[in-house]
Amino acid sequence: MVELKPGARFQSTVCSTEVIVVKGGGEVDLTCGGAPMVASGTGEISGSPSDDAAGGTQLGKRYGNADETIELLATKAGDGSLAADGGALEIAQAKTLPASD
Amino acid sequence: MNLMMLLEMAAEGLGDRVAVGSLDDGLTYRQLYDRAHGAANRYRAAGVESAVVCDESSPALPIALFGSAWAGIPYVPLNYRLPADDLLALAERAGSAVAIADEPNLERLGGLPGVSSVSAQVFSADPAAGTDGHASPGDWNMDPDDLAVLLFTSGTTGSPKSAVLRHKHLVSYILGSVEFMGAGEDEATLVSVPPYHIAGVASMLSSIYAGRRIVQLPRFDPDVWIDTVEREGVTHAMVVPTMLTRIVDALDARGGAPMLGIRALSYGGGKMPRPVIERALELFPITNFVNAYGLTETSSTISLLGPDDHRVAQYSDDPVEQQRLASVGRPLPGVEVQVRDDDGTVLGPGDVGEIFVRGEQVAGEYREKGSLLDADGWFPTRDGGFVDDDGYLFIQGRNDDVIIRGGENMSPGEIEDVAISHPGVRDAAAIGVPCREWGEKVVLLIVPDGDAPDPDELDDLIQERLRSSRVPSHVEVVDELPYNETGKLLRRVLREQFAHLGDDPTD
Structure with missing residues (x-):
C-alpha cells in the first residue's frame, strides 16, 4: 500500500515505468506489472511483469480507474501495466484544449 | 515536482525532434536536456542564488530556464529594454547570479556584487554543456514548493513587484492544460512575446511538453513575423493585441491575401480592439483563434475562448453569440472563478x-x-x-481603473465597448479625471477610423446603450493610445495627460 497524493511519484519494481499522481488520495494498493509500486528512487528493478499485467505503460499518457478517483501520469514508459486496488488503470481520454501560449 | 520532469519526458519521448530553432540546425529535445545539464553545472559551480536572463529571445533562454530548475535556483528574466538604473535595481533584488546579458548590459550586470555575466552565445555554446550525453541522471530536487521563476510584474501601477512561481504551480499548469506529445512533428510555434513576461515563460514550457518546435522572433516586426511564418513553416503563434493590429495592417498593405498556413493563433495580454479581431478572422479564414486570459500570478492562462466560439461569433446573427468575441471564454478545467x-x-x-x-x-x-x-x-x-x-x-x-463619478462606480470597459461599436472609432479609452463637482468625471479618448465622428453621436450612443451617468464630459480625439509592450493600456499616462480637463468649467 502506498499513500497517494497529487505530485507524489512512484516507480515500478519490475520494469522502467514511473508515474506522478495527478489525482487521488489515501492508501491504495498500487501495482505495475503485478508487483507493488514504491516511491520513486527507493526501489530496485528486478524480475519482470506478470503475464496478466504486461500490456505496457506509455510515456505521457494518463491512466485512471473506472470511478475517476485516481489519475496517474506516466513520466517513464515500461513493459508493465498499472492497477490500483486490483483494478486495471486505463488510458484516460486526451484533453482537447487548444494551445494558448 | 520539478520543471525538469517535463523536459526529461520530452527528451525521452521525442529525442531527436527539434525543440528550438530551425529544422536544419535547431536544438533537439535531447540536446536541450544535455545543455540544461551543462547550465545546471555552471550555476552550481558558481554557487549563485538566481539564474538571471537579461537578453532577447534565443536558445539560451530555455537552456537557462531548465538549467536553473535542475540546479534548484529561480529563473529570473529581466526586461532588457529598461533604463540602466531601473535594470540594475531589479537585478540587485535577484541576489548573487549568473546573468545572461546582451552587449550593453553585460558589463553593467557583471559589475554588481556576486553577479557574473555571460553572453547568450557563450552560455549556449559552452563546451562544458552537453558533454554528459543523455545518460546524465536527473539529480534535481523534486520539492514542489521550490522556487521556479521570479517575474517582475509589468508595473502599470507603482513599482514592479516580484511574483513568485513555484514548481508546483507551473507543472500543474502544464499537466492540466497541455497533452504530452500532443503536437504533430510538422508543427512549429512562433514566439514573439517578451521573454520576461509570463507568456514567454509559459510558451517555452507548453511547447516543449507538447513537442511543438519553438521558433523565436526576438524583435517583433509585422513583416518579419509574416515572412518567418512562411519561411519556417510556422503553424502556431501567440500574439498580444498590438502585434495582431500591426500584422493585420501589414497583411492589408500586402493586398489582403489570406494566410492559410497558421493553424492556431492565440492572443491575450490586453484588450483586443473589436475591429482588429474581426478583420483577423477574415485574413486568417481557416485558423483556430484562441483568446487566452491569465495573469503572471496564475502561471499564465486561466480562461480561454476557443476556436468554435470565434467562428460562431463571426458568422452568427445572434447578438449574444456575437458578443462572445468580447469575452475570454470559460475557465480551464481545474480553475474555478468567482x-x-x-x-x-x-x-x-x-x-x-x-x-x-x-x-x-x-x-x-x-x-x-x-x-x-x-x-x-x-x-x-x-x-x-x-x-x-x-x-x-x-x-x-x-479595479484600479474603475471610474467613480458622484459615488457611482463605472467600468471604463463598458463605455469603451460602446464607443468602439461606432464605425468611426478604431480604439477608445475611458478614464476618470478628478474634478471638484463629481469627484471624477468621464473623459473619453478616441482614435478615429477615418474622419472623427461627431462627439454628440457618441454621447447619444452611450446614453442609449448604457445610461446618462456614463456619457463622457469630454470626448478627445487622439492619434493613438499608449500601450505597454504586452498590450495593456497605460491609463495612468492618460490620466496624467488629461488631468487638466478636470478643472475645465464647460460642464
Missing part, C-alpha cells in the same frame, strides 16, 4: 464585481508581500468583470 462584490459576497451571472480565481496553478504570491490567497485559496485578480449565463467570463479592466 465574481465578488466589495463586501466579498459572491455574485451571480451578469453582475459585475472583482474576479477571484482558485486552482493548483494559482500562485498569488509576491516576494515583497507574501501570499495573497485567502484562507480558502482564492486569489483576488484586481480585474473587474462578470460571468454570463453560460459561464463565459468578461473582463472589464483593472
Whole structure:
C-alpha cells in the first residue's frame, strides 16, 4: 500500500515505468506489472511483469480507474501495466484544449 | 515536482525532434536536456542564488530556464529594454547570479556584487554543456514548493513587484492544460512575446511538453513575423493585441491575401480592439483563434475562448453569440472563478464585481508581500468583470481603473465597448479625471477610423446603450493610445495627460 497524493511519484519494481499522481488520495494498493509500486528512487528493478499485467505503460499518457478517483501520469514508459486496488488503470481520454501560449 | 520532469519526458519521448530553432540546425529535445545539464553545472559551480536572463529571445533562454530548475535556483528574466538604473535595481533584488546579458548590459550586470555575466552565445555554446550525453541522471530536487521563476510584474501601477512561481504551480499548469506529445512533428510555434513576461515563460514550457518546435522572433516586426511564418513553416503563434493590429495592417498593405498556413493563433495580454479581431478572422479564414486570459500570478492562462466560439461569433446573427468575441471564454478545467462584490459576497451571472480565481496553478504570491490567497485559496485578480449565463467570463479592466463619478462606480470597459461599436472609432479609452463637482468625471479618448465622428453621436450612443451617468464630459480625439509592450493600456499616462480637463468649467 502506498499513500497517494497529487505530485507524489512512484516507480515500478519490475520494469522502467514511473508515474506522478495527478489525482487521488489515501492508501491504495498500487501495482505495475503485478508487483507493488514504491516511491520513486527507493526501489530496485528486478524480475519482470506478470503475464496478466504486461500490456505496457506509455510515456505521457494518463491512466485512471473506472470511478475517476485516481489519475496517474506516466513520466517513464515500461513493459508493465498499472492497477490500483486490483483494478486495471486505463488510458484516460486526451484533453482537447487548444494551445494558448 | 520539478520543471525538469517535463523536459526529461520530452527528451525521452521525442529525442531527436527539434525543440528550438530551425529544422536544419535547431536544438533537439535531447540536446536541450544535455545543455540544461551543462547550465545546471555552471550555476552550481558558481554557487549563485538566481539564474538571471537579461537578453532577447534565443536558445539560451530555455537552456537557462531548465538549467536553473535542475540546479534548484529561480529563473529570473529581466526586461532588457529598461533604463540602466531601473535594470540594475531589479537585478540587485535577484541576489548573487549568473546573468545572461546582451552587449550593453553585460558589463553593467557583471559589475554588481556576486553577479557574473555571460553572453547568450557563450552560455549556449559552452563546451562544458552537453558533454554528459543523455545518460546524465536527473539529480534535481523534486520539492514542489521550490522556487521556479521570479517575474517582475509589468508595473502599470507603482513599482514592479516580484511574483513568485513555484514548481508546483507551473507543472500543474502544464499537466492540466497541455497533452504530452500532443503536437504533430510538422508543427512549429512562433514566439514573439517578451521573454520576461509570463507568456514567454509559459510558451517555452507548453511547447516543449507538447513537442511543438519553438521558433523565436526576438524583435517583433509585422513583416518579419509574416515572412518567418512562411519561411519556417510556422503553424502556431501567440500574439498580444498590438502585434495582431500591426500584422493585420501589414497583411492589408500586402493586398489582403489570406494566410492559410497558421493553424492556431492565440492572443491575450490586453484588450483586443473589436475591429482588429474581426478583420483577423477574415485574413486568417481557416485558423483556430484562441483568446487566452491569465495573469503572471496564475502561471499564465486561466480562461480561454476557443476556436468554435470565434467562428460562431463571426458568422452568427445572434447578438449574444456575437458578443462572445468580447469575452475570454470559460475557465480551464481545474480553475474555478468567482465574481465578488466589495463586501466579498459572491455574485451571480451578469453582475459585475472583482474576479477571484482558485486552482493548483494559482500562485498569488509576491516576494515583497507574501501570499495573497485567502484562507480558502482564492486569489483576488484586481480585474473587474462578470460571468454570463453560460459561464463565459468578461473582463472589464483593472479595479484600479474603475471610474467613480458622484459615488457611482463605472467600468471604463463598458463605455469603451460602446464607443468602439461606432464605425468611426478604431480604439477608445475611458478614464476618470478628478474634478471638484463629481469627484471624477468621464473623459473619453478616441482614435478615429477615418474622419472623427461627431462627439454628440457618441454621447447619444452611450446614453442609449448604457445610461446618462456614463456619457463622457469630454470626448478627445487622439492619434493613438499608449500601450505597454504586452498590450495593456497605460491609463495612468492618460490620466496624467488629461488631468487638466478636470478643472475645465464647460460642464
